[in-house]
Amino acid sequence: MTEPPGTEPPVPAPVLNATGLTRRYGSLTAVDDVSLRLTAGARHALIGPNGAGKTTLLGLVAGTERPDRGRIELNGTDVTRKRPARRSALGIGRSFQQPHAVDGATVLDNVVLALWRHHPQRSAAWRRPVRRRRLADAARAHLDAVGLAGTDRLPAGALSHGQRRLLDLACALAAQPRLLLLDEPAAGLTDEDIGRLLDVLGALPPDVAVLLVEHHTEVVARLTGTATVLASGREVVAGPTAEVLRHPEVRRVYLGTSPSEEDGEPGTRDDDAVRKDG
Numbered sequence: 001m002t003e004p005p006g007t008e009p010p011v012p013a014p015v016l017n018a019t020g021l022t023r024r025y026g027s028l029t030a031v032d033d034v035s036l037r038l039t040a041g042a043r044h045a046l047i048g049p050n051g052a053g054k055t056t057l058l059g060l061v062a063g064t065e066r067p068d069r070g071r072i073e074l075n076g077t078d079v080t081r082k083r084p085a086r087r088s089a090l091g092i093g094r095s096f097q098q099p100h101a102v103d104g105a106t107v108l109d110n111v112v113l114a115l116w117r118h119h120p121q122r123s124a125a126w127r128r129p130v131r132r133r134r135l136a137d138a139a140r141a142h143l144d145a146v147g148l149a150g151t152d153r154l155p156a157g158a159l160s161h162g163q164r165r166l167l168d169l170a171c172a173l174a175a176q177p178r179l180l181l182l183d184e185p186a187a188g189l190t191d192e193d194i195g196r197l198l199d200v201l202g203a204l205p206p207d208v209a210v211l212l213v214e215h216h217t218e219v220v221a222r223l224t225g226t227a228t229v230l231a232s233g234r235e236v237v238a239g240p241t242a243e244v245l246r247h248p249e250v251r252r253v254y255l256g257t258s259p260s261e262e263d264g265e266p267g268t269r270d271d272d273a274v275r276k277d278g
């Protein structure tokens with residue numbers, strides 16, 4: 001049966017609708033009039049050279065940075081002036097360039113804490129042994145999902161760098177985010193860890209939107225469907241990831257190819273050169 005005109009189901013608001021975001025530090029405009037729109041399940045990359053404004057833009061979305069101009073909506077709610085904790089409660093999860101785990105606490109307790117922070121009844125969640133066990137079981141499931149099964153009793157500080165990044169990811173996922181912000185998750189990881197990261201991120205619930213800052217172009221190509229390239233705070237190009245990565249302007253500002261290389265001569269830098277730490 002066709003719906004009568006005017007009764008179509010409402011189109012859901014995008015998970016993230018950021019418009020005209022600008023952030024200045026003194027005379028430097030770190031993010032300059034950038035807009036982003038992510039629907040549920042979007043996998044979007046933010047790429048660009050060092051200092052392009054990518055982390056600042058993630059901070060604006062997460063609320064750790066305040067915009068000088070622009071507006072941010074999460075699932076249709078204006079959060080432009082809301083604090084990070086409020087945005088987190090509204091469904092933003094974030095993993096950072098530097099892992100945020102508490103080194104002295106066990107791996108398990110780090111995830112339990114992340115779960116507890118987002119528990120609807122925080123004090124009740126802690127009160128009874130059966131509830132604490134439930135939290136611990138849920139935390140173990142998150143650790144299994146990121147490939148850290150068996151590490152739960154270790155202090156987080158005993159993990160390798162790659163494992164700590166995966167622990168960070170488990171903590172971010174414990175909040176069951178609707179928008180996951182990932183800041184260079186592959187930085188400093190071994191090829192084996194990157195393989196695991198790709199598996200974990202590839203298995204995220206399909207309705208979670210992901211905004212990924214990453215210098216590793218293979219990870220970007222494998223994980224994301226769309227991308228925005230920033231340079232000097234401004235959007236250079238945006239669109240399907242495969243097209244964006246082939247765009248001549250992107251190759252110039254991001255991969256560092258010279259005009260002669262664009263004419264077909266081999267460059268001195270390959271894709272690995274875009275790794276910040278590479």
Ligand SMILES: Nc1ncnc2c1ncn2[C@@H]1O[C@H](COP(=O)(O)OP(=O)(O)OP(=O)(O)O)[C@@H](O)[C@H]1O
Pocket residue numbers: 025028030048049050051052053054055056057276
């Ligand atoms: N708190 C701050 N105070 C002053 N300048 C800042 C601050 N944070 C960032 N910047 C500057 O803003 C610009 C953008 O930085 P940002 O870290 O967002 O870039 P990025 O694209 O994430 O770089 P990278 O790939 O190196 O992490 C840089 O010139 C940086 O030095």
